[in-house]
Amino acid sequence: MSERNFWIGYKTIVRKEVTRILRIWGQTIVPPAITMTLYFIIFGELIGRRIGQMDGFTYMQYIVPGLVIMSVITNSYGNMVSSFFGDKFGMHIEELLISPLPNWIILAGYVTGALTRGLLVGAVVMAVSLFFTRIEVQNPLIMVSVLILTAIVFALAGMVNAIFAQKFDDIAIIPTFVLAPLTYLGGVFYTISLLPEFWQNVSVFNPILYMVNGFRLGMLGVSDVSLTMTYGVIITAGALLFMWCLVLLHRGTGLRS
Amino acid sequence: MVIDFRGRLLHIVRMHALEVSDLRKTYKNGVEALKGVSLTVAEGDFFALLGPNGAGKSTLIGIISSLVNTTSGDARVFGTSVRTERSKAMSYIGLVPQELNFNQFEKPLDIVVNQAGYYGIPRNVALERGEKYLKQLNLWDKADKVSRTLSGGMKRRLMIARAMMNEPRLLILDEPTAGVDIEIRRSMWEFVRGINEGGTTVILTTHYLEEAENLCRNIAIIDHGEIVQNTDMKSLLATLDIETFVLDLREPIRDCPQLEGMDIVKIDDTTLEASLPKKKSLNNLFAELDGQGVHVLSMRNKANRLEELFLGLVEKGALQSESTP
Numbered sequence: 001m002s003e004r005n006f007w008i009g010y011k012t013i014v015r016k017e018v019t020r021i022l023r024i025w026g027q028t029i030v031p032p033a034i035t036m037t038l039y040f041i042i043f044g045e046l047i048g049r050r051i052g053q054m055d056g057f058t059y060m061q062y063i064v065p066g067l068v069i070m071s072v073i074t075n076s077y078g079n080m081v082s083s084f085f086g087d088k089f090g091m092h093i094e095e096l097l098i099s100p101l102p103n104w105i106i107l108a109g110y111v112t113g114a115l116t117r118g119l120l121v122g123a124v125v126m127a128v129s130l131f132f133t134r135i136e137v138q139n140p141l142i143m144v145s146v147l148i149l150t151a152i153v154f155a156l157a158g159m160v161n162a163i164f165a166q167k168f169d170d171i172a173i174i175p176t177f178v179l180a181p182l183t184y185l186g187g188v189f190y191t192i193s194l195l196p197e198f199w200q201n202v203s204v205f206n207p208i209l210y211m212v213n214g215f216r217l218g219m220l221g222v223s224d225v226s227l228t229m230t231y232g233v234i235i236t237a238g239a240l241l242f243m244w245c246l247v248l249l250h251r252g253t254g255l256r257s
Numbered sequence: 258m259v260i261d262f263r264g265r266l267l268h269i270v271r272m273h274a275l276e277v278s279d280l281r282k283t284y285k286n287g288v289e290a291l292k293g294v295s296l297t298v299a300e301g302d303f304f305a306l307l308g309p310n311g312a313g314k315s316t317l318i319g320i321i322s323s324l325v326n327t328t329s330g331d332a333r334v335f336g337t338s339v340r341t342e343r344s345k346a347m348s349y350i351g352l353v354p355q356e357l358n359f360n361q362f363e364k365p366l367d368i369v370v371n372q373a374g375y376y377g378i379p380r381n382v383a384l385e386r387g388e389k390y391l392k393q394l395n396l397w398d399k400a401d402k403v404s405r406t407l408s409g410g411m412k413r414r415l416m417i418a419r420a421m422m423n424e425p426r427l428l429i430l431d432e433p434t435a436g437v438d439i440e441i442r443r444s445m446w447e448f449v450r451g452i453n454e455g456g457t458t459v460i461l462t463t464h465y466l467e468e469a470e471n472l473c474r475n476i477a478i479i480d481h482g483e484i485v486q487n488t489d490m491k492s493l494l495a496t497l498d499i500e501t502f503v504l505d506l507r508e509p510i511r512d513c514p515q516l517e518g519m520d521i522v523k524i525d526d527t528t529l530e531a532s533l534p535k536k537k538s539l540n541n542l543f544a545e546l547d548g549q550g551v552h553v554l555s556m557r558n559k560a561n562r563l564e565e566l567f568l569g570l571v572e573k574g575a576l577q578s579e580s581t582p
Contacts, residue, residue, distance in 0.1 A: 005377020012374025019367075091358035095419075098322045098352050099375035100344040257284065257325050 017113025066188030076118030080158030103249035114155030143218030156241035274458035280330035305473035351425030361405040376423040
């Protein structure tokens, strides 16, 4: 198969994924918008007014970057895990497995689909935030690059989950017991400088902390961690997950008996 | 085709569409599905792969189409190893699996066009091909309906259309007519026969042995993970030396007639079952029955010939495996 054929194969997977996301927009785009609106009202407006300033910003302004990236993480992961596992469960994945497409193209196609949903939802949440506050973006390049890289990392993590999953319960365990706690404890709603020293030291092992703060640095110009560490953590995690996915696809783990 | 350095045509070599050599597969649960299967399928052949449920047919097809990893051995499609050159080997194959495996929430046209895309076929070409094959399989009027709403026969035909999108050199049909009524089954036979006449090699697995006997030129029977018969259809059928007929009688009889060299069984008062060697003329049968005052009104073959052979081979295999400690 030539590179042109690979490109056609890649575009086909992306088209299929994006069509699916848009076809079921009531499940993919609307729920995160509603959830985040509630977060803005309850935490930003009602509770946030009593909290006051954080790192020099109103609490509403402070949580906007956290909630945007939380939506991106949840949705890029969720899209990959539900779409790929759904294809596996329904056996449609065989359409791709018997095709001449190499594994890295299949992976790239699904990751692009998950990235698209993550960014779409991120954009919607950002738009919703405009009803509550105004933010002057400090560094759009950092903001967008952290957002895209984070979505890719969680799409890859979702692929690992989907490959190992054998039943629908298996795709709910990681988001519930790992992803949600790490996200909530990753500085979405607070700066870690508020934590006791022990918990501050524990927090630095949470990779989501770097993503939240990297995005917040791009948007507001403040962060609990250095930008170098942010990119270092995201790129390392992405590279490791990418390699893991390729190894699993090559072995046919959970896909080829 | 081999041409020497002076450009002279030396000889034309018919390549094997499929070469399977000493293929073994043991699943993680210890089940040994294939125990050293070897077979070849010539280019352009219409080949039947038969076997009872659990014999290893689907595992073999799974390995050829790269859905199942081998334990040892190799399968080569038009000389290309599925193991070491998977991508190239897969570009030659079209697969119609046993189970429905398309997304039933998608539309037939999207399903076939996407499949073409996975083979690197540009979208405009894929749309033309999609229309062509959906029309040939009488599905064009359903092209934009959600596939979940299609009937069972339509879903089967959709999988054939999908498998044709890369215009494969080797088409593998794993029980394509299962659960399909006879009219649709015959139209599917015609379609696949036409594809084969166009030069595509076809491998068919089916439980309808009449289907295999009508369509296929060569045959392999697999049982307990081993090939128990691999020959051409004519030779195989020629080995059948006893044929059984069901005779409908004009008047009821009380006692079963006894004829020398033939096995006659009374089914009911107006039906007999007669088994006789192939060399024995049917005229003898009728004459001897007539002599005993038994008049035959009509006659038919008791079972499909291939079915008799198939059962014989499989039962023999079962007996051998029972006697093996």
